[in-house]
Amino acid sequence: MNFKRCNTKIPLLDDYYEHFNEDTRLKTRHGNVEFITNIKYIHETLNNDFNKKILDIGAGTGAYSIPLSMEGYNVTAVELVKHNLDQIKDKNLNINCILANAIDLQMIDDETYDLVLLFGPIYHLMNNNDKLLAIKEAKRVLKKDGTLFISYYMNDYAVLTYGFIKGNIQESINNNLVDNNFIIQSKEDDLFSFVTLNDINDFNKKLDLKRIKIIASDGASDYIRTPLNKLSDEDYNLYIKYHLLNCERIDLLGASSHLLDIVKKN
Numbered sequence: 001m002n003f004k005r006c007n008t009k010i011p012l013l014d015d016y017y018e019h020f021n022e023d024t025r026l027k028t029r030h031g032n033v034e035f036i037t038n039i040k041y042i043h044e045t046l047n048n049d050f051n052k053k054i055l056d057i058g059a060g061t062g063a064y065s066i067p068l069s070m071e072g073y074n075v076t077a078v079e080l081v082k083h084n085l086d087q088i089k090d091k092n093l094n095i096n097c098i099l100a101n102a103i104d105l106q107m108i109d110d111e112t113y114d115l116v117l118l119f120g121p122i123y124h125l126m127n128n129n130d131k132l133l134a135i136k137e138a139k140r141v142l143k144k145d146g147t148l149f150i151s152y153y154m155n156d157y158a159v160l161t162y163g164f165i166k167g168n169i170q171e172s173i174n175n176n177l178v179d180n181n182f183i184i185q186s187k188e189d190d191l192f193s194f195v196t197l198n199d200i201n202d203f204n205k206k207l208d209l210k211r212i213k214i215i216a217s218d219g220a221s222d223y224i225r226t227p228l229n230k231l232s233d234e235d236y237n238l239y240i241k242y243h244l245l246n247c248e249r250i251d252l253l254g255a256s257s258h259l260l261d262i263v264k265k266n
């Protein structure tokens with residue numbers, strides 16, 4: 001996930017996800033922090049109302065679709081990568097699977113779902129216009145009183161980790177991959193795109209979305225992977241408790257790897 005571009009063209013999403021399993025990342029200790037956090041807020045929103053319909057846009061191999069379906073919720077999974085969608089289908093669960101692009105959900109009627117998850121697509125859309133299209137489509141299929149969860153991959157996390165910690169920052173600036181304000185300059189053939197909190201706020205303003213909460217999904221966990229993996233189960237559980245108590249703190253948002261923005265229609 002290095003923001004430094006390769007000399008050769010980055011593989012298409014299909015190729016990438018045939019070799020990278022998002023479910024595996026979420027089952028690591030540092031990745032599990034993000035999953036535990038997101039699923040906590042999902043459950044709070046659903047409030048055990050099994051009549052609510054869920055749309056998981058960019059469902060991957062079903063990290064969220066499958067457990068929510070197993071709990072008894074009505075889940076539809078939208079995924080661009082056929083390899084990923086086939087893995088969901090292979091589970092033989094009662095999940096409606098749709099092969100589609102997040103920026104064009106014309107096969108889905110307006111105001112159909114109570115909860116819409118947009119957890120992956122924004123990472124892979126390189127320009128803000130496409131990001132806005134994806135969020136606009138998610139908003140369109142959301143019921144008037146529904147809730148939209150949007151996950152973002154954060155600029156400052158990438159600058160701090162892949163720039164400074166891994167020693168790529170000066171080379172990246174010299175190659176115009178990072179500007180003088182330390183904003184990553186995504187290109188169309190990159191695999192990942194990063195945003196700032198200002199970008200997120202601007203998206204909400206342009207699309208008339210009202211924020212309910214914004215959360216540092218994984219907080220510091222990506223920075224402390226090695227010590228986190230060495231914790232005893234007891235201490236890891238204490239870390240989760242610490243994280244969940246602090247993940248809504250505004251002063252801790254910017255450096256998180258992922259932010260979860262929970263919004264509604266105005």
